[in-house]
Amino acid sequence: MKLAILHELNAERAARRPVILVTDTESGEQRLVKAKDFAKDPLGAELDKQLRMGKSASVEAGGKKLFLNVYAPTAKLVIVGAVHISQALAPLARSLGYDVTVVDPRTAFASPERFPDVPLVAEWPDTALPPLNVDAYTAFVAVTHDPKIDDPALLHAFERNCFYIGALGSRKTHAKRGDRLRAQGAKDNDIARIHAPIGLAIGAVSPSEIAVSIMAEITAVLRLPPKEKEEAA
């Protein structure tokens, strides 16, 4: 591997931008492809699929044996609201490999006794969220049911283009939330990005089951191509 490629690969990983290293395993020739360049790449569809799956693989193309080494950033999950559902959601997400942080300014909720082993930030979203570097490899859920906390958090998630944004609440509550967010400058396509009611419709009842439905929905958004994603939702 040329030092220039290694240097660029490390820079992209440090910046949490996904890249795929394509190696011709016979000649040793290599190139680094950034996600934004997939569309114009001859291997585009293949690269897209491997990145979505987060899996490295060998492929044959144009008579060459190529190895696609996928460098996807570790996905993050930011949970706004240290509520009962979050107590089930945080460990579940961790077991799936996510970096999890729970944010809630209410210290009675955000207590280490309720959230052992999970990073907790007992601050309002405007203070808590900027240092978390919420990005396009972050799933974001707002589950406090309190507009004072959920609304500013959701505005932050829109701004940072999270790959998944979900919020707790019935269709009626969600319609009101849409009105409030629009009044604060959110666009219709931002509002449309919110998964609400949150989670896949699996008839979940308990907090643990709701956590499963949320993680299932996040997984579908992360892994499925756009068409199948719509069918699952």
Next chain:
Amino acid sequence: MLDRDEDILKAAEDWQKAGRGVALATVVETWGSAPRPAGSSLVINDEGTFLGSVSGGCVEGAVVTEAMDVIQSGKPRMLEFGVADEAAWNVGLSCGGTIRVFVEKVG
């Protein structure tokens, strides 16, 4: 899992910049029950120091030896490891899988 070893490639870059000969070994294909998935890597320097893992310990010794040749020659090489042969001394995977490891020089 989305997790990856974060420091291996950084170490490869640092070693290379410090003037060491460096090789990178990467699992490119697996069959059966392989201990580490495709994309797992091991970085080796010319002192024989290595970081990372391509098999969880089964074949690392052999990979390091091959990596020394690759650092010398600059030519990449493909290694294949199958099940360990108990009757002979050759290395292999006790889990019964097969892996192919691509070894290349850095720089």
